[in-house]
Amino acid sequence: MIRALHRWPGLLAFALVTVLALSGAALSIFPAIERVAAPRAEAGLTVATLAGRVHAAYPGVEQIRRSPSGRTTAYWFDQGMPGAAAIDPATGKGVTSADPNKVERWLTNLHRSLFLGDGGRIVMAAGAAAMLVLSVSGAALIARRAGGWQRWFSPLRGPLAGRLHAEIARVAVIGLVLSSTTALWLAASTFDLLPDGEAKPAFPAQVSGATEIAPDKIAALRHLPVAELRALSFPNPGDVSDVFTLKTDRGTGYLDQGTGDLLVWADPTGWQRASETVYMLHTGQGAAVLGLVLGVMALAVPAMGGTGFVVWHAGRRGRPRLRGNQPMARAETILLVGSEGGSTWGFAATLHAALSGAGQRVHTAPMTAFAPGRYECAKRIIVLAATYGDGAAPASAKGFLDRLNTAENAPDAAMAVLGFGDRGFPAYCAFAKAVAAAAEEKGWSELMPLGTVNRQSPQDFARWGRALGQALGIDLELAHQPVLPVAETLTLVSRRDYGAEVQAPTAILRFALPRPTFGQWLTGAGFTRFGAGDLLGILPEGSPVPRFYSLASAHRDGFIEIVVKKHPGGLCSGQLTALEPGQTVSAFPRRNPGFRPGRGHAPLILIGAGTGIGPLAGFVRGNARRRPVHLFFGMRHPDSDFLYGEEMSTWQEEGRLARLVTAVSRGVRPNYVQDALRSEREEIVRLVRAGARVMVCGGRGMAAGVSDALAEILAPAGLDPAALKAEGRYVEDVF
Structure with a gap:
């Protein structure tokens, strides 16, 4: 549900959201430019002094405004003609035009309404809503992918486009949520969907009737710093009932134009303060640095849009099209697929077609879409699950076990699990086994025992299919042709x-x-x-x-x-x-993510024999950070099969290889790599206690002998290979 909520607004509103983001990013520059370019007021300057200077320069001054960025603007009438200018507080005289430049005006109209008036404002508000939905749903997906909110910045895996999409998003998402939320608030205010909330004091009933007090003589202004001024409006000439209107950070008040006395005052309401804060956050007025940061984050939108499209397109290409995929509420058979590279989807498509051809109503979906509460007609749920790395959930099964474990009751439909893997790896079908075990612990009824398919074998799949047909009481022949990756x-x-x-x-x-x-x-x-x-x-x-x-x-x-x-x-x-x-x-x-040296500077103990030296040599060659690497290598004879012997001394000189211990099985004193380990038992224990990671590559017999030798070596220290495996510090690549 979350994935669909994220995908479709992104695909449908990509162009609109991109225009909104890019124009907003461009506009974020102007408050910073205004703050830098605005003439600075001298320290201690009061509103009274500023008003006196402006009034002296422009006797017909009507209003003085000060923006949050510090720019001061004066508006006046001279012989019936209006004038306006950004002024220098030091002189009270204009220094530049008060109007925004043409580029800023053009960008503002584009950003607010697409030059379409109120209709355009509604469209851009819809774009802001789409951005908010994308940001919130995207954050939820990143948290799910990372393994929880507490692991928000944990390393990610997967294709480059997907990693770029997520890496950019988890940095920019806070800014995008802030920008889109404030945009919706301002749009609602524009259409009077939110209360005004502005503090407006009642106009005074009594005034002195006197006129023309010099603004620099008004006591209330003589103690007010310019930094707190929002606006000062002058009374209309000749109107004895009019007053000075003063707006500051602390509220709004009226001043008698004859005496300068404060007649009435109103503090800002909480709603007004909230509205002003929203305006500041969205426009950057008064927070230029924040505005620039949000502008940079907005630039992430087109980047995420492009990478998101690539991810979506790759997902569609990797997932087969299923004909007659029934809605989950009507299906009597639910197929859930856990796949990393896409091959398991091919098997699911074959099973889907066969069951549909037998008259079944079938719904096929990724394991991430597991929703037992919506399987109203389901009689059976079949899980096809691959394993990622050393027993982890594949990409389309993230979070499945968590949702299963937190469900109050197991589904009424019976369950069958089919695992896909390679018997050459220690964690063969480990995730499928974990699913079956969790379902059994939850009390989920079993349709048939756990099945496995080795190396995408069509024969294994067909054999399992016949057993499934017997359990369902139908003839089921699964003739699957695996689609290999593009070579x-x-x-x-x-x-x-x-x-x-x-x-x-x-x-x-x-x-x-x-x-x-x-x-x-x-x-x-x-x-x-x-x-x-x-x-x-x-x-x-x-x-x-x-x-x-x-x-x-x-x-x-x-x-x-x-x-x-x-x-x-x-x-x-x-x-x-x-x-x-x-x-x-x-x-x-x-990919073989379960057999990687990992990050950090903890020592590495590499153990291999024969061709098992291949990846170990690759790890040593890539050890540019000079991590302590101790290599134990078994060979038949150094004169015939000392693989990478030419490079070993160079790697040691460069610091890429800390120590090399060889075992020769056909020398004068034959021994094997496990014998070499026993001869270095004290060093092995020291390294393991220091947090070393053990990596073994080679034949099954060698790997078994190494495991036994390490168990013997580590036992006196209260350690054992099983515990290291549980911690992820003992990994094997055997054949």
């Missing part, structure tokens, strides 16, 4: 070969970084944003199923690098290790 052609620029002497041919392959399109740069698609530890999907010839390799480089390195070992009969590894410089492969990147 790009990578050209090999260099290769380094290792391991032939130990019958383990291995190569470090470096590919040229393809030039991104503008659309890719803006959305973060393709190879515009990747880091060491992310994955490179390779599409081998003769197979529709990609193979994934850990990246040993980051985008900032300017190249794409992987480490590949040739496996007997391996289709992809065989093709890769046969590549020569100049030849190409089709590939695409995949």
Whole structure:
């Protein structure tokens, strides 16, 4: 609901809100210019002295006004002709025209009414309302994305356009809410929808009847600083019943034109003070710096509009169009989708079509739209959930578990959960498992046990679909064709070969970084944003199923690098290790956020063997801040497969690598990486106590041996790998 409330006003009112914001930003400059350019009054100058100077220069003066910015303007009649000028308080004489310049007048008319009079004012008020809705709903979405209001400024992830949209918004949203709210207040005041509230004292019934007291002789003005003056109106010449009208920050009063006595006074009402504050906040008059800040924040509107459109368009492109998607209140089957990159939506579309073809009324929506109170006819709810990183909720499932846990009762409809993931990762379908566990704890009835789909397998999906059909009492065949990410052609620029002497041919392959399109740069698609530890999907010839390799480089390195070992009969590894410089492969990147070194300066303990050195070497290469990195590397023989051996000494000299410990399994004294860890047990304990993060990359057997060795090493210190994993300080990338 919040997302729709944010999306549609933005799409429909983008042009109007942009005009409103840009014209407001331009107008915010003028109060600052006026404050700087206005002649300054000398210290201690009183209204009496100022009025005397102006009256001497312009005997027919009718009124003196002082704006919150400090500009003083006089209005007079000279031989029946009106005149006005901004004056110098030191002389009382005019120094420049009182009228705003043509640019300011043009911008003001554009900003207030689009040059369309009252009709235009209504349109611009609607634009301000749209901006307020966008700001409030956007703030709610950012809080949800960040994990709560208390984590408002926590780091964000996702494509560049989405991150830019959110980063700009969470800085500018306060200013936009303030500007739009005050704009609506002023619009309502213009159409008399709010009470006037101005303090207007009753006109005095008795005056002295005398005239022409010199303004500099009036006692009330002689003790009033110019800084407090709003306006001083002079009595009409020859009218003995008229009075001086004085407006200050503290109220409004009338002064006898013959004696200068204060006849009556009225303090400002609370409503008047509120209205003046709103005017100051919106225009910057009297708060030039604040006005400039709000003007800069208004410039965020077109930027957020552009990035928001890109996000919306990418979301539509990544989400399949569902035919016959029934309203949630009428549907008997609810499909909820939790997807990060969009692939799970493809499976949902296949299931949606199959169930609809079987006569079911189906409503499909993201998990963020979970609204059990509106599922009036639902008999079953099916959740298709991917996992992001190390067990986190994917983008379209943010907040689902919170809403489920806070719901008073579980929905009446039975539930089925299908998880999507990769068995090569420790957190395989972890989010789907968390959903199933939370539903069970809530007492939600189970339609069928938790199912899983490994590596987008159509066979796993079809097998689960047949089981679902049996549970529903219908024939259900799910023939799904996964849509792979768009692959790009990578050209090999260099290769380094290792391991032939130990019958383990291995190569470090470096590919040229393809030039991104503008659309890719803006959305973060393709190879515009990747880091060491992310994955490179390779599409081998003769197979529709990609193979994934850990990246040993980051985008900032300017190249794409992987480490590949040739496996007997391996289709992809065989093709890769046969590549020569100049030849190409089709590939695409995949994020792997669960295997990142993280921020901060806490030590890193990197543990790898064989090709597992790839991402670890990438972390060391990217350690420009000289974070303490301790690398434990296992190899067969240093003369054959010491991968990145040439760079290690350089990295140590540059401070990127604090310590290197190697383990050789075919040397004079064979040992493995877990043996190297045991030999450094005291140092390991010290580093872990200092907050070190442990990162392990390599085969499953090696990873299991490392886990056992660390459990043995840390136990005397009251620590263990399981606790480190729970804290996010022990992560693995195993294959």
